[in-house]
Amino acid sequence: MSHVPQQAPDGGLRHLLSLDGLPASVLHDLLDRAQVLLPDAHAGTALRGRRAGRTMCTLFFETSTRTRSSFQLAATRLGMDVLNFDVGSSSTRKGESALDTLRTLEAMGVDVFVVRHADDGAVAQLAAGAAPGTHLINAGDGRASHPTQGLLDMLTLRQRKGRDFSRLTVLIAGDLKHSRVARSDLHALRALGCGEIRVCGPANLLPGEEVLRGCRVFGDFDQAIAGVDAAIMLRLQRERMDEGLVPSMEGYYRDFGLSPERLALAAPDALVMHPGPMNRGVEIDGAVADGPQSVVLAQVANGVAVRMAVMDALLAG
Ligand code: CP
Numbered sequence: 342m343s344h345v346p347q348q349a350p351d352g353g354l355r356h357l358l359s360l361d362g363l364p365a366s367v368l369h370d371l372l373d374r375a376q377v378l379l380p381d382a383h384a385g386t387a388l389r390g391r392r393a394g395r396t397m398c399t400l401f402f403e404t405s406t407r408t409r410s411s412f413q414l415a416a417t418r419l420g421m422d423v424l425n426f427d428v429g430s431s432s433t434r435k436g437e438s439a440l441d442t443l444r445t446l447e448a449m450g451v452d453v454f455v456v457r458h459a460d461d462g463a464v465a466q467l468a469a470g471a472a473p474g475t476h477l478i479n480a481g482d483g484r485a486s487h488p489t490q491g492l493l494d495m496l497t498l499r500q501r502k503g504r505d506f507s508r509l510t511v512l513i514a515g516d517l518k519h520s521r522v523a524r525s526d527l528h529a530l531r532a533l534g535c536g537e538i539r540v541c542g543p544a545n546l547l548p549g550e551e552v553l554r555g556c557r558v559f560g561d562f563d564q565a566i567a568g569v570d571a572a573i574m575l576r577l578q579r580e581r582m583d584e585g586l587v588p589s590m591e592g593y594y595r596d597f598g599l600s601p602e603r604l605a606l607a608a609p610d611a612l613v614m615h616p617g618p619m620n621r622g623v624e625i626d627g628a629v630a631d632g633p634q635s636v637v638l639a640q641v642a643n644g645v646a647v648r649m650a651v652m653d654a655l656l657a658g
Pocket residue numbers: 404405406407408409481490616617618
């Protein structure tokens with residue numbers, strides 16, 4: 342990965358490429374901004390002039406529903422011009438590189454690029470080639486990082502459990518190996534001082550020791566979920582897997598699916614979280630996903646405010 346500093350010497354954010362290495366103060370500042378912006382994120386009128394004249398472009402080389410739509414809404418709420426670049430019908434199909442595409446759009450006056458790409462480190466590489474004053478936001482690169490998802494997950498936890506993460510036991514369960522969400526959640530939970538981080542999944546879907554640094558690793562889901570304050574369930578990412586890693590969906594659900602019976606082992610007020618899209622009946626039971634402890638749609642709603650906060654912070658710098 343190209344090493345592009347995401348913070349200026351004064352600590353202000355130039356890009357948001359990863360949560361790795363960002364201190365708790367920066368994370369809390371972004372979450373505080375998002376919390377303040379939340380009413381306007383939903384009402385959508387009060388801040389229309391806040392970043393008027395600035396332009397955001399979504400540059401998605403992979404599919405998305407939540408991230409792309411919420412960035413579009415977030416930029417609109419801030420009064421920005423929005424360019425939803427369609428990679429599929431663009432000159433990338435004629436072989437134009439991602440960097441030449443970015444520079445071309447930069448020349449049209451784009452200030453903020455929100456980029457999703459299949460390759461680890463691709464967004465940092467683009468940031469290294471961008472003009473000074475252009476801001477890049479990583480909307481998910483390969484398995485490496487999904488920082489705004491990490492932030493919205495932390496905002497959801499903080500709203501319901503308070504700012505003191507040291508009191509919390511949080512479980513991340515499922516296909517951690519292929520998950521950029523898991524990596525960004527781990528970066529954030531560590532930085533915020535989470536009391537205990539547990540991870541659980543089939544041995545062949547767990548990443549290496551470096552990713553799991555400081556975590557309690559479980560192979561047995563019933564033991565992993567016992568008493569936790571929140572369970573972050575991960576999508577089984579079949580599109581990123583080699584054949585045969587998961588022999589049967591029924592077997593996966595039996596061993597690692599979040600059923601109502603398993604949820605009953607967690608703390609009584611435990612939160613059920615999932616970044617979406619969900620495989621109902623595979624990693625999570627539909628009744629749990631739609632049940633009273635689920636905050637899945639609150640996570641989605643927080644995504645708009647978090648993305649407003651990130652763009653606002655970048656443009657303030
Ligand atoms: N959570 C998430 O990144 O969802 P999308 O792929 O729909 O953006």
